[in-house]
Amino acid sequence: MSDQQSSFDSVLSEDRVFPPSPDAGASLGGAWIDSMESYRDLHAKSVADPEGFWAAAAEDLDWFSHWDTVLEWNLPDARWFIGGTLNACWNCVDRHVESGHGDEVAIVWEGEPMPGGEPDVRHLTYAEVQDKVIRFAAALKGLGIGKGDIVTIYMGMVPELAIACLACARIGAPHSVIFGGFSSQAIVDRVEDADSRIVITCDGAWRRGLIVPLKDNVDEAARNTDRIEHVVVLKRCENEVQWIDGRDAWWHDLMESGDGPVECPCEPMDSEDMLFLLYTSGSTGKPKGIMHTTGGYMVYTMLTSRYTFNLRPDCDQMYWCTADVGWITGHSYIIYGVMANRVPTLMYEGAPNHPEPDRFWSIVERHKVTQFYTAPTAIRAFMKWGDEHPAKHDLSSLKLLGTVGEPINPEAWMWYHRVIGSQRCPIVDTWWQTETGGHMITPLPAVTPTVPGSCTLPFLGIDAIVCDERGNEVPPNSGGLLAIRTPWPSMLRGVYGDRQRFIDTYFSTVDGMYFAGDSARRDDRGYFWIMGRVDDVINVSGHRLGTMEVESALVSHSSVVEAAVVGMPHEIKGTGIAAFVTLDPSGEPGDELKVALREHVAKEIGAIAKPDMIRFTDALPKTRSGKIMRRLLRDIAAGAESTGDVTTLEDFSVLAKLRDDEE
Numbered sequence: 008m009s010d011q012q013s014s015f016d017s018v019l020s021e022d023r024v025f026p027p028s029p030d031a032g033a034s035l036g037g038a039w040i041d042s043m044e045s046y047r048d049l050h051a052k053s054v055a056d057p058e059g060f061w062a063a064a065a066e067d068l069d070w071f072s073h074w075d076t077v078l079e080w081n082l083p084d085a086r087w088f089i090g091g092t093l094n095a096c097w098n099c100v101d102r103h104v105e106s107g108h109g110d111e112v113a114i115v116w117e118g119e120p121m122p123g124g125e126p127d128v129r130h131l132t133y134a135e136v137q138d139k140v141i142r143f144a145a146a147l148k149g150l151g152i153g154k155g156d157i158v159t160i161y162m163g164m165v166p167e168l169a170i171a172c173l174a175c176a177r178i179g180a181p182h183s184v185i186f187g188g189f190s191s192q193a194i195v196d197r198v199e200d201a202d203s204r205i206v207i208t209c210d211g212a213w214r215r216g217l218i219v220p221l222k223d224n225v226d227e228a229a230r231n232t233d234r235i236e237h238v239v240v241l242k243r244c245e246n247e248v249q250w251i252d253g254r255d256a257w258w259h260d261l262m263e264s265g266d267g268p269v270e271c272p273c274e275p276m277d278s279e280d281m282l283f284l285l286y287t288s289g290s291t292g293k294p295k296g297i298m299h300t301t302g303g304y305m306v307y308t309m310l311t312s313r314y315t316f317n318l319r320p321d322c323d324q325m326y327w328c329t330a331d332v333g334w335i336t337g338h339s340y341i342i343y344g345v346m347a348n349r350v351p352t353l354m355y356e357g358a359p360n361h362p363e364p365d366r367f368w369s370i371v372e373r374h375k376v377t378q379f380y381t382a383p384t385a386i387r388a389f390m391k392w393g394d395e396h397p398a399k400h401d402l403s404s405l406k407l408l409g410t411v412g413e414p415i416n417p418e419a420w421m422w423y424h425r426v427i428g429s430q431r432c433p434i435v436d437t438w439w440q441t442e443t444g445g446h447m448i449t450p451l452p453a454v455t456p457t458v459p460g461s462c463t464l465p466f467l468g469i470d471a472i473v474c475d476e477r478g479n480e481v482p483p484n485s486g487g488l489l490a491i492r493t494p495w496p497s498m499l500r501g502v503y504g505d506r507q508r509f510i511d512t513y514f515s516t517v518d519g520m521y522f523a524g525d526s527a528r529r530d531d532r533g534y535f536w537i538m539g540r541v542d543d544v545i546n547v548s549g550h551r552l553g554t555m556e557v558e559s560a561l562v563s564h565s566s567v568v569e570a571a572v573v574g575m576p577h578e579i580k581g582t583g584i585a586a587f588v589t590l591d592p593s594g595e596p597g598d599e600l601k602v603a604l605r606e607h608v609a610k611e612i613g614a615i616a617k618p619d620m621i622r623f624t625d626a627l628p629k630t631r632s633g634k635i636m637r638r639l640l641r642d643i644a645a646g647a648e649s650t651g652d653v654t655t656l657e658d659f660s661v662l663a664k665l666r667d668d669e670e
């Protein structure tokens with residue numbers, strides 16, 4: 008343990024603490040919470056009186072009828088704003104038009120192709136979005152879709168994806184968005200699990216200059232399940248598609264069929280009516296449908312968007328989250344939370360390195376992006392591609408940077424801070440999950456001093472702890488289970504069709520609390536450090552280690568670009584450490600470097616963390632969302648065949664390569 012602690016002390020030394028940047032808040036129009044004292048005070052109050060706190064937050068939404076009871080909590084079931092009715096689409100779109108802001112930009116979109124070097128850009132105002140949403144909602148009704156029917160959406164990153172989601176919300180039909188990078192089998196699984204009769208798709212989606220044949224994938228899925236009765240197709244790529252009369256309909260035909268104004272009022276939804284279903288991978292092979300409801304989700308995503316990103320209307324902001332709407336990040340922080348705040352949300356269709364590795368930075372410059380939210384894996388790619396790409400662009404519009412999805416290694420954090428943020432933008436490292444709906448542990452910009460690699464402190468109303476299985480808090484700097492003691496408005500309401508899995512996964516590990524599946528520790532300041540999924544924690548000779556901690560150490564070596572560490576069976580230690588490493592051109596794969604890396608890790612963390620096996624590889628196997636496939640690596644490290652679900656594998660050749668490289 009002492010080895011680990013000494014490395015922690017170095018990470019926590021004062022010179023790694025970045026003071027808050029009030030200037031950044033000021034240049035965004037002001038910070039919503041302006042001092043650490045007010046955060047601590049408000050946090051204490053919000054946790055002591057969650058009902059009072061969340062009731063006040065909920066007043067910022069429009070309700071058709073007010074709630075009677077703020078919260079009913081019978082573990083594991085939470086119900087928020089009981090008796091209240093509202094509509095998510097109304098709160099994201101209509102109310103802004105009603106209050107005279109219809110001419111303001113709601114969605115800014117940039118397509119991937121750059122014909123003649125010029126990007127394809129669209130600006131949609133709230134009034135335009137409203138008009139399209141009404142038309143599409145009416146069209147859905149025309150196809151027989153109504154309240155409670157689950158609508159599957161499998162599209163590229165085009166404004167119509169957001170419009171489709173909002174149209175579903177308008178009529179009370181929960182959407183189930185499937186990431187456009189998933190396979191047709193994934194569509195079959197999800198459509199069947201949700202019993203969804205309609206799929207909204209595109210003829211194709213642009214990705215790295217090529218067309219992803221979305222409609223073909225839906226056609227193939229429809230051959231393998233009898234559930235799909237309607238397919239609505241948006242024309243995006245002029246990609247030739249097969250057509251089945253009676254089943255398939257063009258988006259543009261549906262939109263134009265009505266003469267004159269189309270009527271389709273927002274359906275008053277019960278606060279606890281399902282807003283959407285989103286499938287996510289669990290520890291078993293089969294993805295589970297996470298259910299989110301309307302009132303609590305809207306309250307929570309609106310408030311977190313506002314405070315974490317300092318979103319303010321009327322302040323010339325341009326917010327850009329680079330995630331795909333196919334993930335929870337896109338649901339909460341491209342669409343619902345952001346639009347509820349009446350700030351323009353930017354959507355980009357394609358790859359970060361198309362046509363050149365500077366694409367993101369050219370978008371930042373062109374649209375004067377103020378808040379930028381991305382994933383550590385992307386940041387590491389940018390680091391690898393080189394500083395010259397961001398250097399070509401004026402990034403001075405940026406005021407705030409965010410990260411999400413995985414722990415950010417301090418090296419990537421520093422690079423982001425220095426090269427993208429010019430050492431003036433606060434970085435919000437937001438820890439949360441598909442299941443939590445919104446940010447749970449995050450710095451508040453302009454307020455929270457940050458330490459690279461820590462997601463810092465819980466959001467308002469969040470009672471997060473690091474504990475043992477009985478729910479007893481563990482002492483500072485020791486690892487434990489990350490759990491949330493009390494309910495929050497946007498918590499998942501269940502796993503669709505699988506009550507037992509809901510209970511087993513989230514409410515059976517830690518007595519009486521929501522268990523996140525992650526391990527973490529808190530430092531002496533109370534800051535949280537996510538160690539990774541619990542199944543990524545390895546116990547080496549009785550010492551607990553985070554695989555991500557070892558990775559971070561490896562990556563801090565000048566020859567290493569990326570590293571993945573997993574446990575492997577070890578005769579003497581119980582679990583040994585296997586490291587898969589990709590190298591910089593300067594790194595010479597071989598025994599000498601292996602020795603150097605082991606020493607480097609020993610130096611960074613302690614001798615206990617020295618990898619038992621290091622394997623050099625050209626690339627790491629990742630899911631299409633960019634997550635390293637640790638399960639696969641564990642199997643490879645153990646010399647076993649992978650038996651799990653690999654439908655999310657980005658590149659099978661990577662896997663083949665790893666197998667060929669056996670030591």
Ligand code: WT7
Pocket residue numbers: 287334335336410411412413414415436437438439440441442462523524525537539540
């Ligand atoms: C898991 C949830 C939340 C949207 C994207 C991922 C990991 C997420 C962080 C962070 C360390 C993080 C956790 C979590 N994670 N954010 N800032 N620092 N780890 O959503 O696919 O539901 O994954 O991602 O392990 O449990 P998700």
